[in-house]
Amino acid sequence: MALMFAGIDIGSASTKAILMADSQIISYHIIPSGSDFAESSQVALDEALNKSNSAFKDIAGAVTTGYGRYITEINAEAVTEITCAARGASFLCADTKAIVDIGGQDTKVIKIGKGGRVLDFVLNDKCAAGTGRFIERIATSLGLGLDEFAARSVGSMTKLPISSTCTVFAETEVISRISKGESLDGIIRGVHSALAARIYGLAQRLKIQEAVVACGGGALNAGLMKELRDLTGDITLPPTGIDPRLLPAIGAALIATERYALNPVKHSKLSRPGV
Amino acid sequence: MVEKKKRERPAFNRSIAAAISKHYKDVQTNKPMAYLLMASNPLVEIAYAARIQPAFPENYACACAAGHASAGYCETAEAYNYSPDICSYCRNHLGYIYGPGENPPTGGIGEPDLLLITSSACTHYFKWWDALHEIYGKPLIFINTPRVMEPQSKPDFYMDYAMREIEQAIGEIEKAVGVKITNDKLSEAVKLSGEVVDYWQKLLEMQKAVPCPMDYSDLSNALFVLIVLAGTQEGVDLMRETYNETKQRVNEGKGILSKDEERHRLLWINIPFWYKLGIFGYFEDRGCVFPLSDYTHHIWGTTRMDGSKPIESLARKALEGELNTSVDDQIDKLLKDAKEYHIDGVIAHSNRSCRVLSVGMLDAVDIIREELNIPALVLDCDHTDERVYSDAEIMNRIDAFLEMLA
Structure with missing residues (x-):
């Protein structure tokens, strides 16, 4: 089974979490960011995990992005949404x-x-x-x-x-x-x-x-x-069926995949409180 | 997260800090004292020759910003009907005058006995000095200089005019303070100023070394010596010390970052955020140094001063400063230096306060970006008014720029 990677985009208006494996979108979830970015990132990710019947431990690597990228309790690497959006757009529309x-x-x-x-x-x-x-x-x-x-x-x-x-x-x-x-x-x-x-x-x-x-x-x-x-x-617009808000999250998941491929040890120690 | 590193700063910074501290004591106690502006100003050497203590409200604004007092002073000035669209150096100073508070940074800047101004820098400043004249009622002496579009081919009558303006100002200053400015005294001040400039030019040249021996904060510190102490033996001694230590660092291959750590050499355009100088450390932690800036390299310290021709030297100083020349000339210099200093990225501060440095800046960025094929980032902010700075926005843009460079 292909490894699963998460991209979490904590924007000022909405938080988007996406799960990808083998460059395919498995599931995603979008919620309003509200005032507690740590919580919204957890909720969005949990919902995406629920939709794909998987658990946090199944995620091989993750990247957070957006203005709230450092305000999450998941110890993922942070990359700006500018870099992530470019990567996501290029993936969807070569x-x-x-x-x-x-x-x-x-x-x-x-x-x-x-x-x-x-x-x-x-x-x-x-x-x-x-x-x-x-x-x-x-x-x-x-x-x-x-x-x-x-x-x-x-x-x-x-x-x-x-x-x-x-x-x-x-x-x-x-x-x-x-x-x-x-x-x-x-x-x-x-x-x-x-x-x-x-x-x-x-x-x-x-x-x-x-x-x-x-x-x-x-x-x-x-x-x-x-x-x-x-x-x-x-x-x-992005291809039919892709919510245009998802591009940075998609890019984040792809970057997580690439970084894991370069250094699986460094990028596989994902954790969050209680997990 | 990238680790924040504590780096050993060059020792000359301590000597300069002591000189800054002494200067701010002197402006409180020494008399007569005059307010001057900083850029390309021939009045500094004249003041020292007349034994007038110069004080620089712009430099004081930098000190206030570094002490995070500027926003409050700007608010006070705005309450006195100075628009937020006016330069924040000016608002900072006027706000300080109207409401210095109990503990102003550096103990304050003192009240002037004389107001000296030249047109060779920012046109905005006439009105600032007008306001000071209104507030203090002290003599206001003004040197007018023609705008020089092409510094290498300025007409002779420009020099004649500037020299006459300087001679006239000297006469007015003598009358105002009752001191004769002899040729010997003026020649000595110009000679000393020339020595400071010579060391400064060699210091800038050394920033081409890899690894870069000084960081932007070090160079900004040394600017104090170049501008405030121009025409003094103290200035020569301090600039020599700065030069000698930097030369030794270059000879030993010592840089702000090691040769291996130094991955990118960036150009900073415009004045830094004085309340956020730590930003340069943020760049250094990510392998970036700033060997070049228009602010450190082009605005001042570009005129060779000859003690045997004091009036002519002072006239050239007034005419040749970058703020008195054309945008085309500024862009040409930036482009030439960006190549020589091996620049591979540009950070440009679109400075809300300083229109004279910001007009043409986006063109400069475009030209450098296209000719050298290097990335550039424009940051909208202000040099002194901290209220304009938004950490989340600025740092997000910088992070994205650094990712693009990587």
Whole structure:
């Protein structure tokens, strides 16, 4: 039986645990990260183990990633989500030249070389307006779920400009436009368009023009993807059936596999409290 | 997790620390005292020739940042209507003046008797010195210099103009403090300044050695000698000591890291985060050194000073400083040096406070990245205002950059 490896991505919005063996996904689980990253990483991993009818001791090696990568009680090696996302994207789409990772905490554009090696990357500057939070926050303030928020953007024929300088100021602008009786759908599309423009600006800094894969929670938003495609012309999602939020976790599991192959002794002493 | 190592620092750091400590006692007690800015400033040598104690509010901001007092001072300045968009060196100083607190870092910087300023650095500073003039009501003496786009081909009338400005400033300083600045005194200060610069240039050249003999913090310490003590025998002695020890380290093959440990030689663009100098140790623990930075190599200490031609030397110092030249010139120097220092990665600080160093920086990064085919990381932050720094964000980017280098 092939050895099993775990990739655990503890992001600001959600924690993703995946189990892989022989480069195949066995199971995965995604939960909100909440405020206790150690607990969310344990719960996500336990759920993934339950789904595959396996136990912690069956894991030959693991890598943690994401902002909470050091805040886990599993003594796995930590690798940044930038390196892991590149590895995961390259595994799923061999021709990928770049990733746009739209997360809750930041947006990354990563240029990828052979074998999923990171050639260069840029992240949004210090502002929530460049991240998935921008959309999440405005949708929440309007009392709309993210799915409806995205659908209304896709369906809108108009696009009203919204400033993307600051999330809080953008919220104020949205409220001001609503109070003037302007089209809500047009405003919502403007919100998606503002974030897409910022992401496109980042991608331009790396002069990326082709074979771009979108991942992260933002890639689940059809409204944002439509606006991004309008700007870039060529941006795809991971293959059908793969949740775009899973790319860093997949990359983490693959890196765990590679490191185990190089040094099985060092990378097989996985433990966590009580196990 | 990578182990954090305790490394033996070169001994000259202790001598420089003692000089810094003495300087901050001197600025409290010596009179007359003048506020000066640091970059390419010909007024430092003139101050020493006139027996005026110079004090440097920018350097004080660095000390406050290192002591984690800057954020509070910046907040105080903002409460006095100084916008957060103003340079944090300036806000730190004005905040200190308005509310120094019970235990200001280094004991404080003292009140000036004179305010000396030149246009050869940051244009922002005129208004800072204007504010100081308003607060203290002391004489404000200003040297204006033309902007030099191509340092190698500056027109003669630029030199004539800068020399006249310097001569005029000398007259005003003499009048303000009632001391005659003789040619002998000025020549001596310029000669001593020249000796400091000569040692500094040789010190920088030695950073090309593998392994790199000094780290960024060591070089930043030595900058204090280059700038604050330019024109003094104390400065010459300290810079000679720094040079001699570094030369010995190079001869013995001694580096901050051993030859085997030194895996990457990085270029740091812009001013460091003064409240987080430990970041360089983080890089060292991961096999990276910083033999080159525009901040240490290009902004100051680039003009050869000739004691027999004091006014001409001071004029050239004012005109040739990097902050007084074009972005193209800055990029050319960085590219040339990146090759000579065997740089294989770039960390660029997009410094919210220092626009004069940040404009053109992304172009410089792109050009170096493309011409040398090396990776680069841009960090958005601030040199003094610690509130802008986000540890999780910055360290995550640095970790990813290090993984990319590996």
